[in-house]
């Protein structure tokens with residue numbers, strides 16, 4: 493970059509000492525781009541194209557239908573689920589890969605509400621990820637006795653009562669980056685007989701999660717963010733072993749049947765986690781997801797979390813003077829224990845700022861109405877990326893580069 497300030501030695505040293513630095517080469521990252529949006533769409537692992545090509549050319553092209561057995565296509569939901577289980581503190585028979593996060597939310601939320609009959613409240617927070625609230629509103633319409641109530645998280649524990657069926661929360665908030673105390677909230681819910689459904693989309697692959705250590709009930713999460721499974725990758729769901737026998741999926745498709753290849757007329761839910769499958773797994777998308785999951789599954793979880801902390805701490809430290817000078821408000825909690833691996837800044841001109849950054853090769857994203865969000869992926873973001881991104885943000889603010897009509901044009905996807 494012409495005229496770019498030179499990287500301080502301390503930043504260079506931080507990258508040289510990073511125990512995960514070798515992983516960056518495992519990804520395709522375009523030259524000259526600083527990619528800080530892996531929390532929205534993870535980067536492409538180098539191994540993925542060949543893996544998907546093999547699934548197409550060898551498994552599909554040559555193996556055709558025999559590949560369901562020969563290449564264990566049929567076992568992909570459980571096999572990949574077991575690998576994800578290792579990242580989230582779950583048992584290998586407690587996670588399957590299936591459908592989208594939205595559909596998995598629906599399956600588990602509706603199943604939990606039915607199971608908790610007599611309790612009529614779904615409790616969530618205002619400003620939760622839209623699909624979580626929309627799916628809850630759909631469940632509300634489907635089950636007439638159910639109603640959704642949203643309460644700010646500060647008052648949430650007090651709002652869990654005898655009428656609460658399920659508490660629906662996102663572990664790390666997509667916009668603010670705030671991390672909730674999974675163990676404490678789960679314990680508070682259990683004390684009043686409620687279940688908790690956690691959305692792990694913004695935490696899985698970025699920070700340590702210990703579902704069973706927290707006595708968690710239910711969870712869902714996204715495959716295309718920090719798991720690098722590719723655009724629209726299949727999602728996953730977790731059901732604690734103790735609940736698997738009593739919950740029933742409302743989408744009773746044949747892959748959730750106890751014996752799908754008996755082809756009988758009557759539905760009989762499979763024992764265990766398999767009952768939360770619905771239709772045939774999308775094998776090509778599964779191949780891409782498995783490639784991403786295999787990459788992260790071999791990495792020390794504590795090292796991933798430590799790097800998430802270090803990257804975001806560096807960003808916070810460097811960006812602080814810009815907040816004061818240019819009117820940014822830090823939306824994300826400062827303490828790492830209270831946040832995930834992305835940081836959001838609020839600003840009246842957030843949209844233009846984000847566009848000016850993208851034009852300069854720094855890819856973050858805009859979240860309506862007024863936030864610029866920067867995501868740090870421990871597997872491939874470097875300390876140099878973080879430092880340079882803040883330097884470029886400083887230049888954009890100092891020159892008012894954001895105040896350009898080109899940067900005010902809204903596209904369909906922000």
Ligand SMILES: *Cc1c(COP(=O)(O)O)cnc(C)c1O
Nearest residue numbers: 592593594621662666691693714
């Ligand atoms: C990204 C994300 C989703 C995505 O849901 P899809 O069904 O894949 O579109 C859901 N919940 C949260 C909290 C997310 O961050």
